[in-house]
Amino acid sequence: MTSNHVRAATDDGAKDNALWQLITVRFKEYTREPEALFWSFGFPILLAIGLGIAFRTKPADVVHVAVVSDNPRAASLTTALKKDPGLAVEVLPADSATAALRTGRVALVVAAGGADSVRYQYDDTRPDARTARLMVDDAVQRGAGRGDVLRASDTHLRERGSRYIDFVVPGLLGMTIMGGGIWGLGYSIVDQRRKNLLKRLVATPMSRAEYLLSYVISRLVLLTVEVVVLLGFSTLLFGVPMRGTVFATVVIIVVSALAFGGLGLLIASRSKTIEGVSGLMNLSMLPMWVLSGVFFSSENFPRVVQPFIKALPLTATNDALRANMLRGVPLTGMLSQLAVLVVWMVLCFGIALRIFRWR
Amino acid sequence: MSSDATVVRDRRQERVEFSDMSSSPAHASQPEYALLVRDLDKSYGDVHAVNGLDLAVHPGECFGLLGPNGAGKTTTIEICEGLLTPDSGRVELLGLRWDTHEQELRQRLGIQLQETQLADKLTVEETVRLFRSFYARGRRVEDVIALVQLEEKANARVGKLSGGQKQRLALACAIVGDPDLLFLDEPTTGLDPQSRRQLWDLITEFKSLGRTIMLTTHYMDEAEMLCDRVAIVDHGKVIALGTPLELIGSLGAEHVVEFALANGAAPIDDAALQALDGVRAVRHVAGAYELQVSALHRTIPNLLALLSRRGDELAQLTTHSASLEDVFVSLTGRQLRDE
Numbered sequence: 001m002t003s004n005h006v007r008a009a010t011d012d013g014a015k016d017n018a019l020w021q022l023i024t025v026r027f028k029e030y031t032r033e034p035e036a037l038f039w040s041f042g043f044p045i046l047l048a049i050g051l052g053i054a055f056r057t058k059p060a061d062v063v064h065v066a067v068v069s070d071n072p073r074a075a076s077l078t079t080a081l082k083k084d085p086g087l088a089v090e091v092l093p094a095d096s097a098t099a100a101l102r103t104g105r106v107a108l109v110v111a112a113g114g115a116d117s118v119r120y121q122y123d124d125t126r127p128d129a130r131t132a133r134l135m136v137d138d139a140v141q142r143g144a145g146r147g148d149v150l151r152a153s154d155t156h157l158r159e160r161g162s163r164y165i166d167f168v169v170p171g172l173l174g175m176t177i178m179g180g181g182i183w184g185l186g187y188s189i190v191d192q193r194r195k196n197l198l199k200r201l202v203a204t205p206m207s208r209a210e211y212l213l214s215y216v217i218s219r220l221v222l223l224t225v226e227v228v229v230l231l232g233f234s235t236l237l238f239g240v241p242m243r244g245t246v247f248a249t250v251v252i253i254v255v256s257a258l259a260f261g262g263l264g265l266l267i268a269s270r271s272k273t274i275e276g277v278s279g280l281m282n283l284s285m286l287p288m289w290v291l292s293g294v295f296f297s298s299e300n301f302p303r304v305v306q307p308f309i310k311a312l313p314l315t316a317t318n319d320a321l322r323a324n325m326l327r328g329v330p331l332t333g334m335l336s337q338l339a340v341l342v343v344w345m346v347l348c349f350g351i352a353l354r355i356f357r358w359r
Numbered sequence: 360m361s362s363d364a365t366v367v368r369d370r371r372q373e374r375v376e377f378s379d380m381s382s383s384p385a386h387a388s389q390p391e392y393a394l395l396v397r398d399l400d401k402s403y404g405d406v407h408a409v410n411g412l413d414l415a416v417h418p419g420e421c422f423g424l425l426g427p428n429g430a431g432k433t434t435t436i437e438i439c440e441g442l443l444t445p446d447s448g449r450v451e452l453l454g455l456r457w458d459t460h461e462q463e464l465r466q467r468l469g470i471q472l473q474e475t476q477l478a479d480k481l482t483v484e485e486t487v488r489l490f491r492s493f494y495a496r497g498r499r500v501e502d503v504i505a506l507v508q509l510e511e512k513a514n515a516r517v518g519k520l521s522g523g524q525k526q527r528l529a530l531a532c533a534i535v536g537d538p539d540l541l542f543l544d545e546p547t548t549g550l551d552p553q554s555r556r557q558l559w560d561l562i563t564e565f566k567s568l569g570r571t572i573m574l575t576t577h578y579m580d581e582a583e584m585l586c587d588r589v590a591i592v593d594h595g596k597v598i599a600l601g602t603p604l605e606l607i608g609s610l611g612a613e614h615v616v617e618f619a620l621a622n623g624a625a626p627i628d629d630a631a632l633q634a635l636d637g638v639r640a641v642r643h644v645a646g647a648y649e650l651q652v653s654a655l656h657r658t659i660p661n662l663l664a665l666l667s668r669r670g671d672e673l674a675q676l677t678t679h680s681a682s683l684e685d686v687f688v689s690l691t692g693r694q695l696r697d698e
Contacts (some may be wrong), residue, residue: 021492025481032480145537195476203440203472206464305632359442 018206022214029188030222038184039223044176044230052165052238063132064088064106066097071112081110087135108132110140136161142283152289160242169234170321177253178228178288179313182281184219190277199359203235210359216261223257244327251331252324252338256317258343261315262348263313269322269352288314315341369642387526390454393418393543393571394439399448401595404695408434409445410595416573416588420631421566423586424575425683427552427693429593432575433473436544439573440470453539466495469538471529474547479518486517487531494536507561509688523554530561541565542573559584579683598690606686612639612651613676615685619647621672627665629636634660642688651681 008178030036055284056317063083068076069091081089092100098107101121108122118140122129145209151299193199199213242249267284271277291298291305301309309315314339323329323337381562394416401409409431416422427516437443439450441457441464477486487500498506506511507527512520519529526546533541547555548560562585566572576582582589583603588620591599591606591622599606620627627648632641652658655678666673685692 016488016492018492021489025478025485025489028485029478029480192478196472196474198476199442199474200470200472200475200477200532203442203465203470204490205462205495207491317598 001297002154013026013239016092017189019210022096022210023218026188026214026218027221030218030254038338039228040180040226044226045233047174048165048169048230048234048238051168055140062086062088063128063135064090065108065110065136066090066092066100067110068092068094068097068108070072070094070111072168073113073115076143077110077118078142081136081139083143084139087132101104108136110136124158124300136311154351161243162186165234165238165245166240166326167297167322168295169230169238169240170325171318171348173230173293173321174292174314174317175289176230177223177256177317178260178285180219180223180226181257182264182285183347184222185215185261185264186268186281187274189215189265190271190274193268193272193357194274194358202358212353215265216258219261220254223276227253235252241324243327244324244330248324248331249321250336252317252320255338255345256313256320257340259313259317259345259348266348269356272357288312291315291349310339313344361515361525366593370687381546390418390451392416392451393453394422394573395449395451396435396439397449399435399438399450400446401431401443402440405492407619408595409438410597412448412597413422413594414590414597417570419569420587421562421572421585423549423582423584423589424573424578424592425582425589425687426575426592427577427687430592432577432592434595435543435592436573436575440542441465460603467534467539469533469536469541471533471541471543471546473548475529477517477528477532479516481517482514483517483520483531485511486528487535489534496535497536498534500535503531503535506534506564507679508557512676521554523550523557526550526554526558527561530558534565538570542574543576544573544576547576547578555581570663579687582653583654583683589683591683591690593687593691599686603683606683607681610625610685610689612650612653612685614655615645616650616652616655616662617644617675617676618662618673619648619675620666621674623672624671625669627671635661635665637661638660640689644688644690647675649688649693 040081063086065087066076067089068082070093071077074091078089078091082089090106094112097106097109097111098121101109101123106283107126108120111119111121113119118137120136122133124130124133135277189198192201202208231240232243233241263284267280268277271280288294289310291301292312293299294314298309298315298318310319319333320337320341323334365549367410392415394414396412396414399409399412400407412435413623414424414435424435426432434443438445438448439452441461453463453467457464474511477530478546481489483504484500487503491503493498496696504510507530509527512524517525517528532544533543541612547558559581561573566585572585574585582635583620586603588600589606590597599609601609628689629641632638632648632650635650635658637658639653640649641680642649642650642651649657650662659678
């Protein structure tokens with residue numbers, strides 16, 4: 001050690017801006033964590049690809065049915081059924097037919113019947129089985145000589161925006177915003193508190209407001225990248241529509257991000273252990289994954305719980321994003337959803353700042 | 360060194376002028392004490408961690424708070440650092456108080472906590488730069504890294520550093536704001552001897568700048584090595600105060616003789632030991648005898664003669680120069696390392 005080191009003079013304020021330092025440090029820590037990168041970017045895209053493939057638009061499904069071979073009229077029934085291109089018919093012995101029905105390989109079995117009757121076996125709670133019942137009976141009756149009373153013609157409507165992938169992409173986007181806000185703030189803050197780093201930081205003149213602001217700003221920047229990646233991918237590959245204005249989409253996303261950021265901060269405000277905060281995060285996110293209409297419509301839940309579901313922030317985000325992207329509804333048409341998000345934001349930030357444990 | 364002295368004086372000068380303009384009484388003159396603590400009290404439930412503790416640290420002094428684990432050292436230093444609120448008592452740092460001058464104090468203090476894990480993913484340089492950005496004025500990042508001898512590790516991730524290197528980085532973060540008063544809580548606990556020595560050199564060097572240091576430790580050699588004055592703390596109270604030499608001198612003995620008898624030997628009467636030439640005090644520690652002696656060369660032959668008259672056999676015999684450790688034993692009847 002030379003005396004040169006000792007003589008290192010003060011540099012009188014030639015220093016970096018503290019907020020800028022806090023934000024860049026946040027990014028560096030984040031980008032040096034490969035797992036975090038995967039969960040924010042890779043995961044939503046993989047999910048979208050998987051769902052896109054599973055629910056891709058394809059020709060209307062062929063309904064599989066079986067005719068029992070010991071039916072004396074099996075041959076004529078089979079001929080009649082084969083006239084409908086929507087039906088795939090096979091002739092099976094009675095026990096194999098029952099087995100095929102049980103395992104779902106066929107939707108309906110035409111059992112043995114009398115000379116002037118037919119008997120259908122199917123599960124009446126399965127929608128495809130009931131479709132099969134209608135199609136099979138129609139074909140059988142026509143084969144037996146029934147004619148149409150009215151003439152019917154079909155117009156097929158297969159529009160972008162009404163497919164499952166169109167439904168699910170706004171849901172995935174909402175889920176990404178929620179996960180980013182809650183994990184991004186919750187995990188990192190509690191980790192710093194657990195390591196005593198938070199206490200060390202408040203022992204410096206660091207501004208606490210700037211510390212929290214650095215989280216909010218870095219979250220919003222990362223979210224921009226996540227949103228662009230997910231939406232770019234969905235529109236280019238699956239042609240998911242973006243019918244609302246970009247401005248409205250941005251407003252919904254930013255308001256949602258702030259609401260979930262507030263929730264993340266609230267969850268992280270007291271916990272001293274990763275286990276504790278993980279439990280709280282899962283406790284708050286799980287009901288919303290299930291109830292808020294990410295993968296299926298929240299309208300499926302009973303009417304009595306609808307007001308509760310509508311008050312959840314993720315429901316508000318998903319409803320607003322779907323209205324915006326799929327139907328082009330302007331912001332004025334989603335004021336109730338935006339109000340829900342603003343209330344969550346104000347309440348969460350307000351309580352979190354009041355009870356936040358800095359040490 | 361002269362240029363540093365100038366820098367220090369300039370800063371003081373500036374403050375005096377500033378305070379003259381604002382006519383704030385707290386700044387009116389250089390405070391007599393860098394740190395003043397009166398009647399400090401703090402309890403956690405049933406545990407009375409700090410119990411009426413007083414301290415007065417002079418500017419430019421390196422002051423040590425010495426005591427076993429659980430004596431209340433960390434609670435005391437964290438109250439001084441403004442991280443804990445005392446139940447009662449008064450704390451003044453650089454003539455300022457936490458409730459009125461928190462922002463100014465934060466700018467002028469340097470703090471190293473007992474256990475802080477800095478962010479593993481950041482490099483040494485990034486970490487010091489972040490801490491530097493919080494202070495309105497301070498040292499250049501490169502200079503501080505050089506000062507703690509981490510130049511070669513400047514671009515290494517914190518997670519990859521050794522324990523000693525991490526502790527030196529923590530010290531760098533504590534001094535990057537060029538503090539007037541530096542708090543170090545157990546700066547070398549858990550380090551190997553070489554790393555401890557390296558850290559002692561750094562602290563000594565910082566001390567030579569004329570800044571005040573307050574440190575806690577349960578290593579007696581560390582206190583003797585670094586501190587101008589030492590307060591020995593036990594059960595939340597100061598039980599002895601002085602320079603290390605004064606405290607050791609208060610024993611009236613320069614050496615300590617420890618011996619134990621082979622199994623089965625009858626105990627020796629304290630009075631018989633006390634009567635030996637040069638013995639100042641007799642203690643019993645963990646089945647062994649401990650004599651504080653002023654003249655080793657006269658006591659040892661007499662002791663051996665006594666034992667041979669009794670026909671006792673020695674199981675162990677050691678001597679060492681009297682240290683703060685012996686002061687603590689003499690004051691409390693307990694050994695520090697047993698705690």
